[in-house]
Amino acid sequence: MKMKMKMKINKNTVGVVGLGYVGLTLATVLAESGYKIIGIEKRKEVVDLTNKGIPHFSETGLRESLSRSVNKREFVAAEKFDRDSSCQIYIITVGTPLDDNGNARLDMVRNASKQVAENMADGALVILRSTLKLGTSKEVVLPILRKTKKKFHLAMCPERTLEGNALNELRTLPQIVGADDEESREKASKFFKNITSSVIQVSSFETAELIKLVDNTYRDVQFGFANEVAKICDAYSLNAMEVISSGKLGYSRTNVAIPGLVGGPCLEKDPHILYQSGVDKGIKMEITKAARSTNEVQPIETTNFMVDSLKSRGFSGRIKASILGLAFKGVPETDDLRGSMSLKVLENLRNSNGKFDIRLYDPVISNKDLASKFPNDKVCASIDEAIDDAMLVVVCNNHKDFSRLDLISIKNRMHPKGFIYDYWNHYSHLNNAKFNEFYYALGNSGGSDL
Numbered sequence: 001m002k003m004k005m006k007m008k009i010n011k012n013t014v015g016v017v018g019l020g021y022v023g024l025t026l027a028t029v030l031a032e033s034g035y036k037i038i039g040i041e042k043r044k045e046v047v048d049l050t051n052k053g054i055p056h057f058s059e060t061g062l063r064e065s066l067s068r069s070v071n072k073r074e075f076v077a078a079e080k081f082d083r084d085s086s087c088q089i090y091i092i093t094v095g096t097p098l099d100d101n102g103n104a105r106l107d108m109v110r111n112a113s114k115q116v117a118e119n120m121a122d123g124a125l126v127i128l129r130s131t132l133k134l135g136t137s138k139e140v141v142l143p144i145l146r147k148t149k150k151k152f153h154l155a156m157c158p159e160r161t162l163e164g165n166a167l168n169e170l171r172t173l174p175q176i177v178g179a180d181d182e183e184s185r186e187k188a189s190k191f192f193k194n195i196t197s198s199v200i201q202v203s204s205f206e207t208a209e210l211i212k213l214v215d216n217t218y219r220d221v222q223f224g225f226a227n228e229v230a231k232i233c234d235a236y237s238l239n240a241m242e243v244i245s246s247g248k249l250g251y252s253r254t255n256v257a258i259p260g261l262v263g264g265p266c267l268e269k270d271p272h273i274l275y276q277s278g279v280d281k282g283i284k285m286e287i288t289k290a291a292r293s294t295n296e297v298q299p300i301e302t303t304n305f306m307v308d309s310l311k312s313r314g315f316s317g318r319i320k321a322s323i324l325g326l327a328f329k330g331v332p333e334t335d336d337l338r339g340s341m342s343l344k345v346l347e348n349l350r351n352s353n354g355k356f357d358i359r360l361y362d363p364v365i366s367n368k369d370l371a372s373k374f375p376n377d378k379v380c381a382s383i384d385e386a387i388d389d390a391m392l393v394v395v396c397n398n399h400k401d402f403s404r405l406d407l408i409s410i411k412n413r414m415h416p417k418g419f420i421y422d423y424w425n426h427y428s429h430l431n432n433a434k435f436n437e438f439y440y441a442l443g444n445s446g447g448s449d450l
Helices: 021-031 044-051 062-071 107-119 136-146 166-172 182-192 205-235 240-248 270-279 286-312 341-351 367-373 383-387 407-413
Strands: 013-017 036-040 075-078 089-092 124-128 152-156 175-178 199-202 318-324 355-361 392-395 419-422 439-441
Touching: 013 021, 013 107, 021 036, 021 062, 021 075, 021 089, 021 166, 044 062, 044 075, 062 075, 062 166, 089 107, 107 124, 107 136, 124 136, 124 182, 136 152, 136 205, 152 175, 152 182, 152 205, 175 182, 175 205, 182 199, 199 205, 205 240, 205 270, 205 286, 270 286, 286 341, 286 392, 286 419, 318 341, 318 383, 341 355, 355 383, 383 407
Parallel strands: 013 036, 013 089, 036 075, 089 124, 124 152, 175 199, 318 355, 318 392, 392 419, 419 439
Antiparallel strands: none
């Protein structure tokens, strides 16, 4: 499909390849900063929605900003570049999902690089924004661009925004700019200074690639340790929230994270990419591997606890179980299911020996989207509908709606012998004997003392 050009190409025209979460948010901010945007996306449904000013995911402020840019003809989406027109700047923002061996797939990066190589004119600036295995910029993208015999500048400028706050962070976070030559670094830095005042230049492609992987893996390691603390608290019938929060008070050298489900499109992927980057050089990053393993096995261990608890309460036959919060996180809120550990919890319950009738509720994801993704489960329009007569209620993300619930009201709506399992300790601060054997939380489920 050839794009019908609806804007005049000039030096301020940017071609953004990939209109997923990273590409669409960046393209929208650039459009509102004075650039003309041509967004390239192979999914026709995404192209159609974008050209109507409608984002295909939930993000604070995005719909309003995108709609303004599209209506002003500052942003046009298409499935392919127009061969008769070239941009001065290209940004590659395609995904790098893991393959079966835990390596980042590079087919989309290669394809995007080829599209840019075919379309660009001499002197173009090409920016890589995708999360990359170490060496990808130099060993994969650079050779593709060089084959054209055209002059160009290449920089690796990783995305580091937080879902739910992306538009703000694109304008406020320091932007890492890495390249192997000073001229490319300067050109990319000048470009990003139009949207953020803070740009950090680093000495090579690999340095920029590694910064993104290190930042996210550091968080994964922190959460992995917190989840190990939760495990030992469960074993000793202690309250992990009490242990962690009390240890921080007036003691600046300790800042242990809060335990919980750890996933999402970055944390479930980037530690694997970092680990494989080390393996390529004969280095085994054992802490990285152990933390990711701890976070990945957690849904299995905890759902085993739930199933055993249901059996000990005498439940048999069909078990009514409710999953609250399917998105990978609740704060800042998102409708993103990529890498969500909630789905692992759901999968493990289904694969257990019990027979579950599953009810689903999420405060952000639309019922229509949930129903299309989970056709065999009941999608509920409210929390009350989800928990009515439930034998098991699992709170899987930390959306603020869940912390506002009244625990006694939930108990009264559930099956008399049912219980809650809360991955985010929304109610662990309640020291009330009435909740014994009814409320379990991660790191507070080994005993009955609340």
